[in-house]
Amino acid sequence: MRIFRIFTAIYLILAVMLPVAGVATAQDATFRKSDIVRLLGQLPEITPIRGDMAALGFEGEKLDLAVAQIERMLRDPLIAGNIADRVIAASRPSVRSVEAGGLFWPLVDRGLGHLRPRELEYFYKVEQAMLKALPVRECGLTIKEKLPPARLAKATGRVAARLNTPALKEYYRIQFKAARFGASRDVARLGAEEEVRAAATINEALGKSLATRTDGAALMRAYRNLDRVSNRRACEAGRVFMDAxxxxxxxxxxxALILLSTP
Incomplete structure (x- = not known):
């Protein structure tokens, strides 16, 4: 079966990175890494972060947490330095252009495998809850990896705004930790034999889950070709997969989670 990833995003990271990429492209010959890092640190002061997060549904303490998370991401030396390197690389003609949000989220992806087991499990349980809370159409398009990044970011931002405050705080703590790991370490990978065993145990757990469902056969067919099934079926397939x-x-x-976290 196909092993797919579930991505979430912070809307403001996508929004505020656009002017940085534009400046770096225009100034490719002279723009320095230190200039980009400095500009990243200034973005919370010159962009409407609080208003944009409030528009997604964040309020009260959760709004404060969301704004603080974006600020510390942009001002952390390790994370900002890595983003600056990616902005400079993306501005070169020889390097394929990268989506603005792609400059941030690969750090989280790269760092997930270095988290403690309980932290990694918590991270995915929050993503599981967010997947279940997404509207069916957006959920299905997410599983098919066909939801445009900006729409995915807004959709998951609205869902994140509905998390309870302790859950959001812990999720942000783990997310930040993963991003710093991703900025400073290579991707954590399983050994070849462990990877084979992990894939087998995932398939076994999924098989047991599907065996209890009346639509198990239909879901198994969906896993083989998600692009051809309805958004509703793809969404259900994704939710069942994560539950398993x-x-x-x-x-x-x-x-299993390290395998799913490998970029």
Whole structure:
């Protein structure tokens, strides 16, 4: 079966990175990394972060948490330095252009495998909850990886705004930790044999789950070709998949999540 990833995003990271990429492209010959890092640190002061997050549904303490998360991401030396390197690389004609949000989220992806097992599990449980809360059409397009980044960012931002405050705070803590790992370490990978075993245990857990469902055969067909099924079916397939993975325990669960976290 196909192993797919579930992506979430912070809307403001997509929005505020656009002018940085534009400046770097225009100034490719002379723009320095230190200039980009400095500009990143100034963005919270010159962009309407609070208003944009409020428009997504964040309010009260959760609004403060969301704004603070964006500010510390942009002002962290490791993260900002890595983003600056990517902006400069993306401005060169020899490097394919990168979506603005792509300059940030690869850091989280790269760092997830370095998290402690309980942190990695928590991260995916929040993503599981967010997937279940997405409208069916957006959920299906997300599983098919066909939802444009800006729409995905707004959709997941609205869902994140509905998380309870302790859950949001912990999710942001883990997200920030993963981003710093991603900026300073290579991707954590399973060994070849562990990877094979992890894929097998995922398939086994999914098979057990599908065996209890009347639509199990239809979902199995959906996994083989998600592009050809309805958004409703793709969404259900994604939700069932995540439920199956997160029903695992111990080392098997951790290895499965590391496998899913490998970019």
């Amino acid at each position: 993975v997160l029903s695992m325990e111990g080392r098997e669960l951790n290895n």
